Amino acid sequence: MANRSGSPYAGAWLLVLALMIAIGAFGVPVRYTPLVSIALTAGQLLLMGGAALWLAIPAWRSGDESRRALAVSGLLLILPWALLTLLPGYGPPFASSLAMNQERFIILFVSTASLGAGMWTIKDSLTRGEMGDRLLAPLGQISALMAMCIQLVWAAVMIGWTMSEARKPTDYLPLYGTPLGNASDVLLFFAGLMTYVATGFYALSFARQGWIRRNIAWVIVIVVVAAVIGLLARGLQYPDLSVHWYAMPGMIVGIPAIPWTLTYVLGVFALLRAARP
Numbered sequence: 001m002a003n004r005s006g007s008p009y010a011g012a013w014l015l016v017l018a019l020m021i022a023i024g025a026f027g028v029p030v031r032y033t034p035l036v037s038i039a040l041t042a043g044q045l046l047l048m049g050g051a052a053l054w055l056a057i058p059a060w061r062s063g064d065e066s067r068r069a070l071a072v073s074g075l076l077l078i079l080p081w082a083l084l085t086l087l088p089g090y091g092p093p094f095a096s097s098l099a100m101n102q103e104r105f106i107i108l109f110v111s112t113a114s115l116g117a118g119m120w121t122i123k124d125s126l127t128r129g130e131m132g133d134r135l136l137a138p139l140g141q142i143s144a145l146m147a148m149c150i151q152l153v154w155a156a157v158m159i160g161w162t163m164s165e166a167r168k169p170t171d172y173l174p175l176y177g178t179p180l181g182n183a184s185d186v187l188l189f190f191a192g193l194m195t196y197v198a199t200g201f202y203a204l205s206f207a208r209q210g211w212i213r214r215n216i217a218w219v220i221v222i223v224v225v226a227a228v229i230g231l232l233a234r235g236l237q238y239p240d241l242s243v244h245w246y247a248m249p250g251m252i253v254g255i256p257a258i259p260w261t262l263t264y265v266l267g268v269f270a271l272l273r274a275a276r277p
Contacts, residue, residue: 008275011054015268018048019081019261026084026257029091037088044085052078052271059274070125071274076118077267080111080260092255102162108256109155115263116148119198122270126205133205140201147194151256154187185238188254193231195259200224202266211273220262227253 025040032040052075059071090096090104119141126137157180200221207217234250252258 008055008058008272011051011275012268012272014047014051014054015078015271016265018044018051019264022048022081022085023261025088026090027092028089029095030089032089040088041085044088045082048078048082048085052082055271055275059271062277066125066128067274069121070270073118073122073125074267074270074274076114076121077270078264079114079118081257081264083107083111083114084257098162098165102159105155105158105162109152109159111260112148112151112155112256115260116144116152118267119144119148119202119263122202122266125270126202126209131209133208136201136205136208140198140205143194143198143201147191147198150187150194151191154184154191155256157184157187182237186236188238188256189231189236192254192256192259193228195263196224196227196231196253199259199262199266203262206266206269212269220265223262227259230254 022044025044056071056075059067062068084107087100087104087107090100093101093104096104123137123141126133161180161184203212203217203220203224206212207214230250230253234254238254239251
């Protein structure tokens with residue numbers, strides 16, 4: 001067992017720091033100059049990518065295929081937030097221009113595909129061997145599959161909406177309040193719900209396999225339960241965004257990138273596990 005002050009733990013803490021910086025840089029709407037935006041993105045990618053490679057390279061050099069597979073899954077789980085570093089200062093959709101929102105939804109589509117790959121492949125590492133988890137890990141995998149398929153459809157709808165808005169014909173109706181708009185709200189609701197459920201199953205599976213301590217797993221599960229309650233209390237329809245959106249818990253937990261903070265944490269734990277002999 002590596003000492004807690006060893007390099008694997010330092011890399012893990014750097015990844016946590018990178019996530020906090022990414023949340024602030026992406027979530028707070030600020031109009032940066034192109035040069036500042038490039039510098040912010042480059043700095044975040046260097047920090048996040050360097051810390052991730054710090055953990056992944058030892059696993060790759062080991063020659064152990066199981067450690068390599070786990071490292072790849074961990075990298076895929078943190079990749080969505082790495083991609084969001086490409087959008088510094090975008091903030092919520094109402095604070096962004098149409099062109100910025102189109103870029104946002106394209107990044108969300110690619111991020112969802114990456115997250116789906118990570119949550120699908122991590123199951124193999126959890127079920128490997130005679131002592132593999134063949135209950136919680138498969139439940140996490142099927143929940144993740146449903147979540148990612150739903151969210152890919154939602155992201156595609158939103159990309160299509162921004163494309164239509166950019167070339168709006170005279171008889172074009174806005175998305176919000178239309179049947180398609182309401183359907184997209186339903187898709188986003190269930191995508192978030194199933195992502196939280198999958199995260200809870202995987203956290204418990206990580207604990208069952210000894211990858212994380214049980215108290216850490218239960219903290220994640222409690223956060224998942226609180227988020228699910230917030231979603232259910234909010235309802236299927238996404239509320240109108242306002243200047244004080246950050247004071248609406250039910251709305252916050254439904255933001256597409258928020259469930260990804262928990263899957264990012266799982267990715268950090270997966271990389272940490274892969275880095276240790």
